[in-house]
Amino acid sequence: MITSEAEARTFIEGLGGQGAIEKLEALAAALREENERQNLVSRGSLEEVWVRHFADSAQLIPHVPRETKGAWFDLGSGAGFPGLVLAILRPNEPTVLIESRKRRIDWLEAMADNLALQNCVIEGKRLELVETRKAAVISARAFAPLPKLLNLSSRFSTVSTYWVLPKGRSAAQEVSELPRKTGKMFHVEQSQTDPEAGIVVGKGKIGTGK
Numbered sequence: 001m002i003t004s005e006a007e008a009r010t011f012i013e014g015l016g017g018q019g020a021i022e023k024l025e026a027l028a029a030a031l032r033e034e035n036e037r038q039n040l041v042s043r044g045s046l047e048e049v050w051v052r053h054f055a056d057s058a059q060l061i062p063h064v065p066r067e068t069k070g071a072w073f074d075l076g077s078g079a080g081f082p083g084l085v086l087a088i089l090r091p092n093e094p095t096v097l098i099e100s101r102k103r104r105i106d107w108l109e110a111m112a113d114n115l116a117l118q119n120c121v122i123e124g125k126r127l128e129l130v131e132t133r134k135a136a137v138i139s140a141r142a143f144a145p146l147p148k149l150l151n152l153s154s155r156f157s158t159v160s161t162y163w164v165l166p167k168g169r170s171a172a173q174e175v176s177e178l179p180r181k182t183g184k185m186f187h188v189e190q191s192q193t194d195p196e197a198g199i200v201v202g203k204g205k206i207g208t209g210k
């Protein structure tokens with residue numbers, strides 16, 4: 001379990017090296033500043049930004065096979081979690097951040113620019129309006145209940161799509177309530193940043209079968 005800011009930094013350095021640490025330090029400073037203007041994250045979580053946002057986002061990466069190529073879609077990126085962290089840690093893979101709120105879109109675009117994230121595409125619109133194309137990976141933190149999330153994003157999935165969905169305490173319950181065939185695609189992994197949270201992990205195309 002990652003419980004301290006120092007442990008979170010060490011974990012992230014193992015995934016992305018010192019270059020990633022420097023970009024995340026810049027992101028942390030900008031986030032503190034911008035959070036005075038708009039409510040991007042809870043004020044309390046800024047005290048533990050490396051655990052609560054950076055490592056919480058980065059921990060999704062080991063659940064996707066390293067050789068996976070193609071776009072990683074992050075739905076409802078908000079302040080950029082997990083999307084911006086993934087783009088920093090996977091600089092050679094495209095990351096698509098989907099966010100509908102104007103001020104958050106502006107923030108995400110500014111950060112992608114300031115941090116020189118050339119692999120990062122911001123889709124500043126509602127997910128429902130994003131052009132259909134194939135996603136290699138789909139993530140979404142605090143976006144929507146699982147049935148709605150899968151319903152809105154199924155058109156981006158293929159038989160090869162990986163799903164990594166941080167779901168807090170409700171993870172197992174939400175999977176158990178899915179239609180049987182869909183539910184069999186997913187299992188729950190323990191979050192490394194919160195002993196009570198789970199990550200819904202799976203692979204495949206979401207259909208409409210029971």
Ligand SMILES: C[S@@+](CC[C@H](N)C(=O)[O-])C[C@H]1O[C@@H](n2cnc3c(N)ncnc32)[C@H](O)[C@@H]1O
Binds near residue numbers: 141
């Ligand atoms: C609770 S916030 C979570 C933000 C971020 N993923 C996090 O965990 O910190 C949910 C975000 O999803 C965005 N959102 C909600 N519905 C959306 C939709 N249909 N299309 C795109 N973005 C949406 C909201 O604007 C908001 O920024």
